[in-house]
Amino acid sequence: MDLWRHRRHAGGVRGRRQRRLEVRHSVEVPGSERAHLQQWPTKRCGWDVRAPELATAGSKLVGGRLLPGPRGPASFLIYESATGERFTVYTAKADAETTQMRYEAAGGESTLFWTDRGVGYVVSGGADRGRLTQIARAVYDEMDKNGG
DSSP: OHHHHIIIIIIIIHHHHHHHHOSTTSOSEEGGGHHHHHHHHHHHHSSOOOOOOOGGGTEEEEEEEEEEETTEEEEEEEEEETTOOEEEEEEEEOSSSOOOOEEEEETTEEEEEEEETTEEEEEEEESOHHHHHHHHHHHHHHHHHTTO
16 A cells, blocks of 8 residues: 555645646646557556546546656546546556555545556545545546456
8 A cells, every 4th residue: 555655645636736736737748639648658657548538527638647656657647627626547556456446535635546457546636525436436437448
């Protein structure tokens, strides 16, 4: 679980706050380049990085970037709703093969995190647990449907 302590506190929530402040320069690759946004991190990270389609959950892909992770490169995707509500999806290599989804909240930010097939997922957003759960479930379902 060291990965999750590191990411939730150092990168997940804090990184989300920083990128929320930098609205104009929060991503390296815009969401309009979804294919590139999946191919580039896949090559660098070593697993199949997907940018899940979250329209059914009311969110659109803003874009993403690579971040340093505890065991190599990690992917960081940003989504936004029509009302400006932002969610981030961080993925990194994990020590555990599979874990259950867990929830944490601190300082007005919430995080749901789990591992699947050796990849850790951290979905962060505002303090509304129900809304964050909806987004995290949509991410999980998309990943499960696409095999990773």
